[in-house]
Amino acid sequence: MKPEILDSLVMDRALGELPPEVIELLEAHLGQNPALAQRAGELAGALQSVRHAIMVVPGSILPPLDTQRMCRAAPPSGARGWLREWTRLAACLAAGAALGWSVRASRPTRDDAAEANSVAGSRRAVSGDYTGPASATAGFWNVQALVIARAQDQPAPHYRLHWTSPLAKPTLEETP
Amino acid sequence: MRYTAIVRLPWCDGGMHSTTKKLEHLYREMGPSLLVYFRQHRAVAGEAEDLLQDTFVRALRHIDRLEQSISPRAYLFGIARHVCLDALRGWRPGDEAADDFLAATAEPEDPRLYAMRDAIAGLPALQREALLLKLRHELSYEEIAEVLAVPVGTVRSRLHHAVLRLKEALNPTQPPLSSLSRYET
Numbered sequence: 384m385k386p387e388i389l390d391s392l393v394m395d396r397a398l399g400e401l402p403p404e405v406i407e408l409l410e411a412h413l414g415q416n417p418a419l420a421q422r423a424g425e426l427a428g429a430l431q432s433v434r435h436a437i438m439v440v441p442g443s444i445l446p447p448l449d450t451q452r453m454c455r456a457a458p459p460s461g462a463r464g465w466l467r468e469w470t471r472l473a474a475c476l477a478a479g480a481a482l483g484w485s486v487r488a489s490r491p492t493r494d495d496a497a498e499a500n501s502v503a504g505s506r507r508a509v510s511g512d513y514t515g516p517a518s519a520t521a522g523f524w525n526v527q528a529l530v531i532a533r534a535q536d537q538p539a540p541h542y543r544l545h546w547t548s549p550l551a552k553p554t555l556e557e558t559p
Numbered sequence: 560m561r562y563t564a565i566v567r568l569p570w571c572d573g574g575m576h577s578t579t580k581k582l583e584h585l586y587r588e589m590g591p592s593l594l595v596y597f598r599q600h601r602a603v604a605g606e607a608e609d610l611l612q613d614t615f616v617r618a619l620r621h622i623d624r625l626e627q628s629i630s631p632r633a634y635l636f637g638i639a640r641h642v643c644l645d646a647l648r649g650w651r652p653g654d655e656a657a658d659d660f661l662a663a664t665a666e667p668e669d670p671r672l673y674a675m676r677d678a679i680a681g682l683p684a685l686q687r688e689a690l691l692l693k694l695r696h697e698l699s700y701e702e703i704a705e706v707l708a709v710p711v712g713t714v715r716s717r718l719h720h721a722v723l724r725l726k727e728a729l730n731p732t733q734p735p736l737s738s739l740s741r742y743e744t
Contacts (some may be wrong), residue, residue, distance in 0.1 A: 390719070390723075391715070391719060394718070394719045394722055394723075395715075397722070398693060398722075400639060400699065400715075402699055411739075416625045425726070426722065426726060427728075429722065429725060429726045429729060430694070430722060431730070432671075432672070432675050433675060433679065433690070433722075434694050435669075435672060436672045436674075436675040436676050436679060437676075437679065437691065437694060437695050445587070445590040445591055445594065446608050446611070446612075448582070448583060448612070448615065448617075449612045452612055452616055453582075453615070453616060453619055471659055478724060494587070
């Protein structure tokens with residue numbers, strides 16, 4: 384047995400926190416080691432001294448429970464209490480509905496996305512610059528705006544058609 | 560018995576109720592011990608009775624938590640600790656703090672107990688707090704853990720360190736148990 388574990392077991396026994404079956408095993412172990420048993424006894428004695436040293440003054444009279452104060456502190460009973468609970472619930476529901484509505488309002492619809500595409504396309508055609516998300520998203524980034532921005536960053540590829548004969552299969556070659 | 564959020568008190572609107580019966584029972588059972596707990600803090604010892612009432616008022620406000628607690632005793636001591644900390648807020652802990660636990664202590668007949676009290680007063684505050692909850696108020700490791708809001712292992716460690724310190728302070732020539740057992744086991 385590791386010394387640290389033995390220390391802990393002896394301490395737990397002295398503090399009354401060891402199960403009876405473990406106490407039996409520990410005492411059997413201590414029975415084979417008189418020096419350890421003596422030290423464990425000293426530890427228990429020290430704890431007894433501590434208990435004695437912090438012994439409290441007996442005989443303090445317990446004042447009665449202040450029922451008036453309890454009444455003031457108690458949650459409201461009966462109809463008022465239920466009304467308050469229902470009001471809280473209704474307030475929570477209203478807040479949730481308002482939050483959901485605002486989130487839904489800020490999310491772009493299909494029409495908004497189409498408009499965003501056309502706006503982005505026209506910007507690409509005019510200036511080739513794209514500095515931010517579509518106006519329909521009110522300044523916030525979303526997947527739609529990201530796709531548009533990527534399309535803007537990567538110019539559309541150009542292809543050259545190779546068709547040497549009506550009998551040969553035409554091929555497409557990507558040009559930089 | 561299951562507490563609900565809405566509490567009807569017989570003190571306020573007549574009739575008997577299990578909640579108030581339980582609170583009154585807890586007050587009779589735990590009141591003296593909690594009074595000692597408050598009186599062991601010298602700075603708030605004078606208002607111990609008021610703080611005791613405050614503890615039960617707070618317990619009533621969160622009565623549903625009482626049922627969820629591992630023990631009502633630990634729950635009430637936890638509240639009492641917060642009440643005490645609130646009362647101590649704004650009070651600068653000085654030299655008195657070290658021997659606060661003596662405020663509720665009887666005068667020792669054996670002069671050797673003075674040395675023990677000095678040793679206890681010299682313990683770190685966290686260790687002394689756990690030691691007093693264990694030995695004076697006889698709370699279990701789990702209950703102390705709930706009161707102090709720390710893991711049980713931390714409580715165990717603090718108590719073990721405290722006891723070893725006290726033992727070494729009183730018998731400085733004796734080696735610690737672990738060093739002895741290294742040769743014996």
